[in-house]
Every structure is written in C-alpha cells, then in structure tokens.
Amino acid sequence: MRRPGLVWLVLPALFYGALLFALPLALLLIGSARGPQGWTLAAYSRFFAGSYAWGVVARTLRLAALTTLLSLALGYPAGFALARLRGRLQSLAVAALLLPLSLSVIVKAFGWTVLLRRDGVVNLGLQAAGLTGAPVRLLFTETGLLIGIVNIFLPFMMLPIYASVRQIDRLLPEAAATLGGGPLHCFLRVVLPLTLPGVGAGCTLVFSLAIAAYVIPTLLMGDAYQTLPTTIATAFLYLQDPQRGAVAGTVLLALSLLVVGMSAHFAARGAA
Amino acid sequence: MTASTTRRHLLTSAAASAALLGCPAILRAEGGDLVVGGAAGMAGYMKQFVFPVIEQKLGIRVVFDGTRSLVNLEKMRADRAAPRMSVVLMDDPVMQIAWDEGLLAKLSPQMVPNLGRIRPAAVHFDGAWANYQLPWAGIAYNTKALPQGVASYAALWQPAAKGKVIVPSLQNTEGLWTLIAASHLETGKPFQDAQYDAAAGFKKLAALKPNVLTVYTNQPQAENLLESGEASLMSGQFSSYTLIRTAAGAPVGLSAPQEGTFAMPSGICKVKDGPNGAAADAFIDAFLGPAIQSILVEKSFVLPTNPAATLPPGFAAPADPFAPDWAFVNRNRAAWIQQWNQIMG
Incomplete structure (x- = not known):
C-alpha cells in the first residue's frame, strides 16, 4: 500500500542534489557549448585540435583502466579471503581496510613520495629480496604512480566484492560439486557469476575515482603528467579559460558515464 | 548466530571508521x-x-x-x-x-x-x-652530489644530470627563469633580449626533458626531493627558499651561474x-x-627594501640580478603555460 506522506522525506535530499549537483553540472555543460554568438561546439573543436588533448584523454583513460584492472586482480582474492574470515578476526580485517580511508588522500600520497624514493622502503625491500641489485627509479614513473594509486583505491574494490561473496549461499558450490563439477568449473559457472555485481560495483567505484584523480597523480608524477583533471585545474586556475575547463570537465564526465555504464551493463549480463 | 555476531562486529567497525571520517581536523581562523x-x-x-x-x-x-x-x-x-x-x-x-x-x-x-x-x-x-x-634566484643543487656547485645553466642539460633535474612549472613564477635561461643558451642573447624569444626557449627546453625528474608546482615537496638526493639540480630557486635550508644544515646550496641570476x-x-x-x-x-x-x-x-635594515657581517648577494618585463610576461603567460604542458607532458 502506498504511503504518500513519506515521499516528503526525500525532498531535502532532492533539493540538495539539485542545487549542488544537477545545477552546477548543467552550468558546466552550458558553459562548454555557449559562446558569444550563442550555442557552438567551437570550444570542443579548439580543445581537440592537435594531438595534445587526445594524448591527455588517452593518458587519463589508461591510468583509470590500469588502476581498475590491478585493483581487481588484487582485490578479488582479498575480498574472498575477507569474507571467509570469522568473528573478531574479520572485524579486525574490515577495520584495517576501512581505517586508512579516514586519512587524507594528500597525506597518503605524500607518504608514497617518501616510500618510493631511491632510499625508500620499497627500493630497500626490492634489494633485500634480491629482485634488484641497485635502487630503481620509482618516483615520478607510471609504475610508482600505479603502486600508490592502487594502494589508496583498493578498499573501494575489495568492499563490494566482500559484500557480494558474503551473500553467496555456501551450499551452492557444494551442490555444484555434488553434481560433478570440478573446482574450476564450480568457480567459473557458479561462484564468479554470483560475485559479478560486486565486481561491477568495485570496478565502477575505482574507475570513477581513478579517472577523476587529481592529488595522487600531481604528487606522484608532478606537473608533467597531464590528465583531464589537471587540465581542468590549469584551465580554471592559471589560464583563466573557464570554457576550456568546462569542455575538459564534460569530456571527463562523458568518459566516466560511458565506461561506468558499460561496466554496469556487462556486470548485469554476467549475473543474469 | 555467528552471522549476526559478525554483522554486529562489522557495523561497529564501520561506525568507528565513519566517525573518524566525519571529523576531519578543520582549522578555522577565529575573529581576532x-x-x-x-x-x-x-x-x-x-x-x-x-x-x-x-x-x-x-x-x-x-x-x-x-x-x-x-x-x-x-x-x-x-x-x-x-x-x-x-x-x-x-x-x-x-x-x-x-x-x-x-x-x-x-x-x-x-x-x-x-x-x-x-x-x-x-x-x-x-x-x-x-x-x-628582494630575493635572487639561481640553481639549487644537492651538495653531496655536486660539491663544487653549478657554474652554468648548461649544467641542467648535461648527460650526467639525466633524471636528476627538477624544474618549476611555468604556473609558478620561478618557472620563468628556466625559460629565459633556455632562450639565452639557445640564442646567445643576453637575458634582456632573450626574454622576448620564448620560441627559442621552448626549443631548448624540449631537449631538457630526458633530464627532468619532475616538474613541480609544490616547492616544499620538490625541495625535499633535492635534499634527499633523489634530485641533484633544481632550477630557478630563490635565495629565500634555498639558503635558509643551507643554513639549517640541509645538504643543498644555491649557485649564481655565470650567465646571471634573476630578481623577483x-x-x-x-x-x-x-x-x-x-x-x-x-x-x-x-x-x-x-x-x-x-x-x-x-x-x-x-x-x-628599508635602508635602515642591518645587513649581517659577510652578507653577500649577486650583483644586479635580472628582472624581466612583467607586463610582457603577464600578456603571454597563459599561452606559455599551454606550450610548456605540451612540451613537458
């Protein structure tokens, strides 16, 4: 039975979202396509003229894709392990995963600039393990950036996977095994499809965070590593060219929506 | 039962984490x-x-x-x-x-x-x-890596400096010094004329790229890298940034290259x-x-700037640091930043 009185409860959130999310977004879109002579896509033409902007877009997508893939590769088994823990051990593990989120991303990124130095812990560890004979340059390299950014965003991949694994009825894999399915078959045909919603949610979260990352690439790669978020900041702060910033913001938004939409679609198909 | 206990633990952990997340240390200036x-x-x-x-x-x-x-x-x-x-x-x-x-x-x-x-x-x-x-600017260097200091801006381009040079972004005002010095090295013109030939400066800067460890917009972070030895050279640095660290015992020095220094x-x-x-x-x-x-x-x-201020014994500063045409800089800076990003990116 409908309870119309409760509909009003959602109004504050709707108002908040409309005022602080939808309206600025609309202004951004309008700003990117509005010139002195009216509606125009001239700013987009200028932005994509030459190879520089395409390189920035490709670099942004590459960073987001690699971050998502590496987070998935690390986060999927870790999410499983977390779900299989019991009692206090699981509470401790979840707390250990969540607590770093309370730390500012700036502090974490600065921390990685120390850890990734030639005399930093990472290099000392690599040498102690015999993997390298001498310090290797990690800071201001894409490898160093990926190490840092995956560490920071990994909880956002692990938590949805952990939640989806917890939902799986433990009898299902057993039933599949009873019917003659091998471990790999059980995993691929029973367990994996059931965790795909968690994988989809994790990939969506990590991709969205990575494609919009500003602080981490700036601190771990410096100003020479230009992505769409740094392009937006430069356009508004230094070039005093809000239309260029609006175009870069719209391109970033479109790419995010496209990839997130595709991810959700495939996750839904896989789970069906 | 086990599941419900686990959920409670989970919720407790989540609530504790949320409390920490919700209370960032926001420092606000008080009225006075x-x-x-x-x-x-x-x-x-x-x-x-x-x-x-x-x-x-x-x-x-x-x-x-x-x-x-x-x-x-x-x-x-x-x-x-x-x-x-x-x-x-x-x-x-x-x-x-x-x-x-x-x-x-x-x-x-x-x-x-x-x-x-x-x-x-x-x-x-x-x-x-x-x-x-009135600070002056030259090239900062790590004294362990380069005990003799730096004689010329050309040191930034030397093969020995590969991957060891930090340059300020053109978004930072001190980024201009590298551009002007590059133009001077490319054309042989004095700073006074070289400052108007940005194209030559960018051409020379493109050759610097293999030596660049990073381009900074945050000076303290870059200073930290120089002091730790991750970098050996940092161009366009002010006396007010570097020499104070030297005095504090950090292994850094500031050279006044033979081509001249900059004033800001x-x-x-x-x-x-x-x-x-x-x-x-x-x-x-x-x-x-x-x-x-x-x-x-x-x-x-x-x-x-106040003549009544006292200079400490032995105080030395390079004679006649170069001050650029700021009006010209302000007119061209936005275009230069875009060109800089394309070259360094």
Missing part, C-alpha cells in the same frame, strides 16, 4: 586572527622567525595560508564579496593583476608609516602594494574589504620596518 596568504615555500622561515615577533608585538595571531601566488589570486577573486584573507604576500607580476582587478586596498603612509621609509622603487602605484624583500621582488598588499583592517595595516608596517627586514635579511638571505 589575521589570515595572511603567501607562498608555500616561505612558510617555514616565516612561521619560525618572523610571525612570532609580529604576533608578540601586535598581540594578534597570524594564520598563514601557504600556496602559489596564482592560487592566492584566485582565492581573492572568489572571496571578493567577503574576503577571508587580510594580507597577501605575492610576486610583483601577480600583484599587478590583482591591482588591475580592483582586489587591493591602497596603503597609506598614515596607517603604514614605514611606507615612506622604504626605497621609492619598492612602492607601486602610489601604495597599491610594496616590496618588503616580493610584495605585500592589503586585501580590499578584508577583515581586521587595522591589524592588517600594522602587520604590513612591521614587514616594511627595519626590525622585521633585518630578520629576513639574516634568515632568508634577501636584500631589504
């Missing part, structure tokens, strides 16, 4: 505090040596907001209706923009008596802003309609007075 904007690179010596003296003298608390001059400018624009900062320390070229946009309150000798006692050339537009110090007077201004106007005037007056300028000369290795 004077919010002063300035460069992040000066935060250390200002907070250690300068602000405590002024706070004690004036009975105020200084809240320093350290970032880049262009970011401070953007904050002044955004807060124009209700400024948060009362005083801003910025480079002259950015001061010029702020003045043109009506963001500054004019200083008067009645409220700032030391305005009439500093060198006349240090007062701009009849009191729009004033220079309180540091300015102080009062924000139009900013809070605590009287305290802002008193703060600016202190910065233009001999007592604070003597501290700055001694602690940050700059030239004073």
Whole structure:
C-alpha cells in the first residue's frame, strides 16, 4: 500500500542534489557549448585540435583502466579471503581496510613520495629480496604512480566484492560439486557469476575515482603528467579559460558515464 | 548466530571508521586572527622567525595560508564579496593583476608609516602594494652530489644530470627563469633580449626533458626531493627558499651561474574589504620596518627594501640580478603555460 506522506522525506535530499549537483553540472555543460554568438561546439573543436588533448584523454583513460584492472586482480582474492574470515578476526580485517580511508588522500600520497624514493622502503625491500641489485627509479614513473594509486583505491574494490561473496549461499558450490563439477568449473559457472555485481560495483567505484584523480597523480608524477583533471585545474586556475575547463570537465564526465555504464551493463549480463 | 555476531562486529567497525571520517581536523581562523596568504615555500622561515615577533608585538595571531601566488589570486577573486584573507604576500607580476582587478586596498603612509621609509622603487602605484624583500634566484643543487656547485645553466642539460633535474612549472613564477635561461643558451642573447624569444626557449627546453625528474608546482615537496638526493639540480630557486635550508644544515646550496641570476621582488598588499583592517595595516608596517627586514635579511638571505635594515657581517648577494618585463610576461603567460604542458607532458 502506498504511503504518500513519506515521499516528503526525500525532498531535502532532492533539493540538495539539485542545487549542488544537477545545477552546477548543467552550468558546466552550458558553459562548454555557449559562446558569444550563442550555442557552438567551437570550444570542443579548439580543445581537440592537435594531438595534445587526445594524448591527455588517452593518458587519463589508461591510468583509470590500469588502476581498475590491478585493483581487481588484487582485490578479488582479498575480498574472498575477507569474507571467509570469522568473528573478531574479520572485524579486525574490515577495520584495517576501512581505517586508512579516514586519512587524507594528500597525506597518503605524500607518504608514497617518501616510500618510493631511491632510499625508500620499497627500493630497500626490492634489494633485500634480491629482485634488484641497485635502487630503481620509482618516483615520478607510471609504475610508482600505479603502486600508490592502487594502494589508496583498493578498499573501494575489495568492499563490494566482500559484500557480494558474503551473500553467496555456501551450499551452492557444494551442490555444484555434488553434481560433478570440478573446482574450476564450480568457480567459473557458479561462484564468479554470483560475485559479478560486486565486481561491477568495485570496478565502477575505482574507475570513477581513478579517472577523476587529481592529488595522487600531481604528487606522484608532478606537473608533467597531464590528465583531464589537471587540465581542468590549469584551465580554471592559471589560464583563466573557464570554457576550456568546462569542455575538459564534460569530456571527463562523458568518459566516466560511458565506461561506468558499460561496466554496469556487462556486470548485469554476467549475473543474469 | 555467528552471522549476526559478525554483522554486529562489522557495523561497529564501520561506525568507528565513519566517525573518524566525519571529523576531519578543520582549522578555522577565529575573529581576532589575521589570515595572511603567501607562498608555500616561505612558510617555514616565516612561521619560525618572523610571525612570532609580529604576533608578540601586535598581540594578534597570524594564520598563514601557504600556496602559489596564482592560487592566492584566485582565492581573492572568489572571496571578493567577503574576503577571508587580510594580507597577501605575492610576486610583483601577480600583484599587478590583482591591482588591475580592483582586489587591493591602497596603503597609506598614515596607517603604514614605514611606507615612506622604504626605497621609492619598492612602492607601486602610489601604495597599491610594496616590496618588503628582494630575493635572487639561481640553481639549487644537492651538495653531496655536486660539491663544487653549478657554474652554468648548461649544467641542467648535461648527460650526467639525466633524471636528476627538477624544474618549476611555468604556473609558478620561478618557472620563468628556466625559460629565459633556455632562450639565452639557445640564442646567445643576453637575458634582456632573450626574454622576448620564448620560441627559442621552448626549443631548448624540449631537449631538457630526458633530464627532468619532475616538474613541480609544490616547492616544499620538490625541495625535499633535492635534499634527499633523489634530485641533484633544481632550477630557478630563490635565495629565500634555498639558503635558509643551507643554513639549517640541509645538504643543498644555491649557485649564481655565470650567465646571471634573476630578481623577483616580493610584495605585500592589503586585501580590499578584508577583515581586521587595522591589524592588517600594522602587520604590513612591521614587514616594511627595519626590525622585521633585518630578520629576513639574516634568515632568508634577501636584500631589504628599508635602508635602515642591518645587513649581517659577510652578507653577500649577486650583483644586479635580472628582472624581466612583467607586463610582457603577464600578456603571454597563459599561452606559455599551454606550450610548456605540451612540451613537458
């Protein structure tokens, strides 16, 4: 039975979202396509003229894709392990995963600039393990950036996977095994499809965070590593060219929506 | 039962984490505090040596907001209706923009008596802003890696410096020095003429790329990398940033290359309609007075603008640092930043 009185409860959130999310977004879109002579896509033409902007877009997508893939590769088994823990051990593990989120991303990124130095812990560890004979340059390299950014965003991949694994009825894999399915078959045909919603949610979260990352690439790669978020900041702060910033913001938004939409679609198909 | 206990544990953990997330340490300036904007690179010596003296003298608390001059400018624009900062320390070229946009309150000798006692050339537009110090810029280096220092800007391009050079972004004013030095090396023209040949500078900068460890917009982070030995050379560094670290025992030095050094007077201004106007005037007056300028000369290795300031024994600064045509810089800077990003990106 409908309870119309409760509909009003959602109004504050709707108002908040409309005022602080939808309206600025609309202004951004309008700003990117509005010139002195009216509606125009001239700013987009200028932005994509030459190879520089395409390189920035490709670099942004590459960073987001690699971050998502590496987070998935690390986060999927870790999410499983977390779900299989019991009692206090699981509470401790979840707390250990969540607590770093309370730390500012700036502090974490600065921390990685120390850890990734030639005399930093990472290099000392690599040498102690015999993997390298001498310090290797990690800071201001894409490898160093990926190490840092995956560490920071990994909880956002692990938590949805952990939640989806917890939902799986433990009898299902057993039933599949009873019917003659091998471990790999059980995993691929029973367990994996059931965790795909968690994988989809994790990939969506990590991709969205990575494609919009500003602080981490700036601190771990410096100003020479230009992505769409740094392009937006430069356009508004230094070039005093809000239309260029609006175009870069719209391109970033479109790419995010496209990839997130595709991810959700495939996750839904896989789970069906 | 096990599941419900686990859920409770999970919820407890989540609630504890959410509480931590929801309580960031947001520091807000109180009503009597004077919010002063300035460069992040000066935060250390200002907070250690300068602000405590002024706070004690004036009975105020200084809240320093350290970032880049262009970011401070953007904050002044955004807060124009209700400024948060009362005083801003910025480079002259950015001061010029702020003045043109009506963001500054004019200083008067009645409220700032030391305005009439500093060198006349240090007062701009009849009191729009004033220079309180004259730092010079050269090449900073790690003394363990390069005990002999740096003789020429050409050292930045040497094969031995591969992956060991840090350069400031053109978004930072000190980024200009590398561009002008590059133009000089490419064309052989003196700085005075080379500054107008940015194309030659960018051509030379493209050849620097293999040697560049990073391009910074955050000076303290870059300084840290130089001191740790991750980098050997950092171009375009001010005496007020580097030599104070040398004096503190850090393994860094500042060379005045044979081609010349650069000068960038540091300015102080009062924000139009900013809070605590009287305290802002008193703060600016202190910065233009001999007592604070003597501290700055001694602690940050700059030239004073007040002739009454005392120079410490043995004080040495390069003769005649080059000051560029700021009007030309301001007209071209946006295009240069885009070109810089394309070359370095």
